[in-house]
Amino acid sequence: MTTAPTALADAPRARRSLVPSPSFLRFLGRRLVALVLLAIGITLVVFVLTQLVPTNAVTANLGEQAAGDPAAVASFKRHYGLDRPLPVRYVLYLKHVAEGDLGQSALTHDAVTHDLGQFIPATAELAIVSVLLAAILGITFGVYAAMRRNKLADHLLRVVSLGGISMPTFWIALVSLYVGFYRLGWFPGSDRLDPGQLPPPHHTGLYTIDALVSGRWSLFVQVLHHLALPALVLAAFNVSLLTRYTRSAVLEVAGNDYVRAGRAKGLPERTVIRRYILRAALPSVVTVLGLVFANVLTGAVLVEKIFTWPGIGQYAYNAAVALDVPAIAGVSLFVAVVYITVNFIVDVLYGVIDPRIRIT
């Protein structure tokens, strides 16, 4: 990804103005409006779905004992507007969401926002490491496969990457834990830290960064050791995805006349690949990063339980098994909002890299 952002290798690079152009601002504005509309749409979907729940919201939230108390039931109904018509309830729901009230988990008897706040850092750390891993490996493999098109390495990578997108994530998690932890003992089997180990002083909640900030190198290594297996498992699908996507993006560019012209004027193959092909192909690879992020988040729901990783994935798993609807709705709202925000950032980045798409 170390590409000089200029097409002409020998021309001096023009300094780009730091003031955004009007066309870029218009593009940004349109994307922002779309983001807000989509976020409102998401709350509507989650609201409508949770309203369809056949279980009695009162007993589910208050428990049997409190449900017998008419005063408690009445105040619960008033708080969530259960005695009002649907549109009013939706507005009330939006107000609650804006205030950070996602209801109470039937499983933990805590506010869903409180639970989420507690579990997000673990998943965030795992997701970031996993996406980075997938991006580095996937893009490298993809470029390599494209450069060796129709050679043995290309065909091998095709089969391997198809295998990678065919494996159920929860199954590789189980198998790799059995082999890597139970059989070989190379990796720790659970949690973010060794048993009894206190977490580093809280700055970000991401243990890698917290450990580095407090200068505890051995703790940092321990955190990485615990991250390695779950991050690799979550990356497996995405490495394959990115390999395949990068390969076709590179091939689409590699046939262009300007690439041929570059070769014809005698540029070394290295320069042609870096400055001509990758410079044009990588922006479109960036657009899949949103999808990669979504895959990691959904993969987390399936594998965190197996690695007893204390994140929102495990929280969602437990909620799904117990049919804890407020918690499931809270997690899906959160994940969907993160997902559209990541996609928004990816879109804007793409607009920064490739000015052509600002028009559409």
Next chain:
Amino acid sequence: MSEPLALPRFRRRPRLRLGPAWRQPLAIAGATIAVAWFLIAIFAPLVAPYDPLAQSFTPTQAPSGAHLFGTDELGRDVLSRVIFGARITIPIALLLVGLAAAIGGLLGAVAGYLRGIADGLVMRIADLVFAFPPIILAMVVTAVLGRGLRNAALAIVVVAWPSYARVVRGLVLSVGDAEYVQSARLLGASARRALFRDVLPNIAGPVLVLMTLDLANATLLLSGLSFLGLGAQPPHPEWGSMVATGTQYFQFWWMGTFPGLAIFTAVLAFNFLGDSLRDVFDPQTAWRSEDTQD
């Protein structure tokens, strides 16, 4: 989890050359495994050595000559359960992909043909579905409808139809404007003829590719939902829920490994087939068995 589909843009009437694709080893491997799974599903009672539900053996036996895949925590034969699992996953995957393609295709065609408000409405709903990662939305829908295979399958249809709507809409819009369709119409061909002779065949290819790859996605989603306990309920021998049991009996590796291998091979077969089919329709980035660079 789905893969973005790079769909070909047709500018002129494309010629379908199915021949080379079927000479590819991947396509043959995919077809062989898929047919094997179909046959296993159909003839499960004949193929399976034991009753998949009978708790008649010593529990948690390691694989042996009598039980090739071992026995589970209740003393059931894992091989027989894996074989009968094909009867659950494969028909449901076929059915729900067909349903999603029919619903999505119809809505997409209507949107692309009518344009205007209908188009805006369908596409905005599709955007909303795409705003959720698939298994998350499927999870909410199943949680709301209640556990069970039927509800899990319905939830997957809910998350799967929009990709067909998008693809078919896009194709209807681009093919409808293509020069060969316009010229056919100018030469006096009826709208019906243009639709069936020119438009539909061009839509069928990409939709077929999408459906094959979606069989893979649907199988993964269905087993994922069952793994979460939202799909098949005990004692049904569903692959995803068998892996879930395997995670509880960690040291008895055969209980989770073999059902997972079944999911993997079935999904792999669909992906092999879909990917080979895509080569036929998208030659620019295709893998070829013969070396024909440039």
